[in-house]
Amino acid sequence: MTPHPSWVWFEGRPELRRKLRAWLLERERRWRGLRRIALRTFLLAVISVREFRRSLVFERAASLAFVSILTLIPAGVLFVSFAGMLGGGDRVIAWAEQSLLPKATPEFQQQVQGWLHENLSRDAFRAAGSGLVNVLSIFGLLSAAALLLTVSERVFNHIWHVRTQRPWLQRMVAFWVIVTTSPLVISGSLALEQVLLASDSWLGQLCADSPWMQALIGFALPLGATFLGLAILFALLPNTHVRWRSAALGAFIAALTWQLTKSAFYLYIVQSASLTSFYGQLASVPLFLIWVYLSWLILLGGANLAFCHQNLFGLMREERHGVEFPVHSRMRLGLALLVRRRELFAGRDEELSFDEEAGELAVPMEQLLDVARSLVRIGDLVEDRERAERFVLARSPERIELAAVLGELLDEQFPGERAASESATAADRAHAEAWRGYLEALRERTLATIDRG
Secondary structure, three states: OOOOOOHHHHHHOOOOOHHOOOOOOOOHHOOHHHHHHHHHHHHHHHHHHHHHHOHHHHHHHHHHHHHHHHHHHHHHHHHHHHHHOOHHHHHHHHOOOHHHHHHOOOOHHHHHHHHHHOOOOOOOOHHOOOOOOOHHHHHHHHHHHHHHHHHHHHHHHHHHOOOOOOHHHHHHHHHHHHHHHHHHHHHHHHHHHHHHOOOOOHHHHHHHHHHHHHHHHHHHHHHHHHHHHHHHHHHHHHOOOOOHHHHHHHHHHHHHHHHHHHHHOOOOOOOHHHHHHHHHHHHHHOOOOOHHHHHHHHHHHHHHHHHHHHHHHHHHHHHHOOOOOOOHHHHHHOOOOOHHHHHOOOOOOOOOOOOOOHHOOOOOHHHHHHHHHHHHHHOEEEOOOOOOEEEEEOHHHOEEHHHHHHHHHHHHOOHHEEEEEHHOOOHHHHHHHHHHHHHHHHOOEEEOOOOOO
């Protein structure tokens, strides 16, 4: 598709784009009230689109769609089995028959329903000797689900600019929470729907009298269940601290988009007679593949929005200066955190929110938060119990020795450096001497005397 001439003209003038970006960011700093909220929302949308492209979401959604196809049946068995252990296996299967299959596989809906009744019962997990799932099958199901979650975690970490993977134990705990809570959320939403829409309830009577209300409730309840599931996923899957409000925003937009896309996709399938006549009975195969890809595209878009919302100030600073997040050492970030809190302690500086502070330092908020919690562990900062992400000095600046603090942060960032310094090679000895000189320069300095030469 050929771009519109006006867009080509705009893209070919980087100086104009730079001036427009600078003007918008300057207005964001000056405006107040509703104008600032509206402009910040617009900037969040623009930055989210940029990060969406930069994170290669289209390509990563395709890889996740492929992995999903490979693990679809094992993950489905595991999902329904957990729901059955919670007493909701039949409910989940009924929901799949009534709501999911008519829209996902309309061409061979009856065959899939028969397979569900034959193989995916609520007793699937208990049929150890002669049923679908024996001991080896359970291990295979868990491995398949872990494969999908592992690949998903890697993609989420890329979106969140996280470079370290979880230890296996922490990863399994996070995966277990996601796998076990998802059936609970869906079972709970189905039970809630049955209670609210019962014929003897006031809401059920209202829906019986009003088709519009029935359609609204039928849209809102699946939306709520999808929202809860995605919020848990966005908050727990990345190997970093994710604010619940950022996860909730990304989950709501993704859930709403998914519900609308699902309805539009269903209408397209019903009305697209030419496609089904061309492919015949195989028409559902490419349609199903496209739907899985679109679902991952929406889900990763929600995760990208959550990242941009949490790091909005830093990303706006990046827009202002036209550079990506630079790489900073934990030592520099630790000193910056301590110095700002010393200034606050002395009443010489105004307090910023933690995301604004991360924006000033041009680092992702979760990276700065990780350093702050290291300083809490060392004993130099303490987190406010009444206000999340607010840190103050744990002791007076005169008692915070800079060399000791930097040594701790150095060992955290480069755990192999101390062992290498004991090596007999000339390179390691010179390297260790350089680090000792770096720390020795601050040996007699405290946070109170950091700015004295």
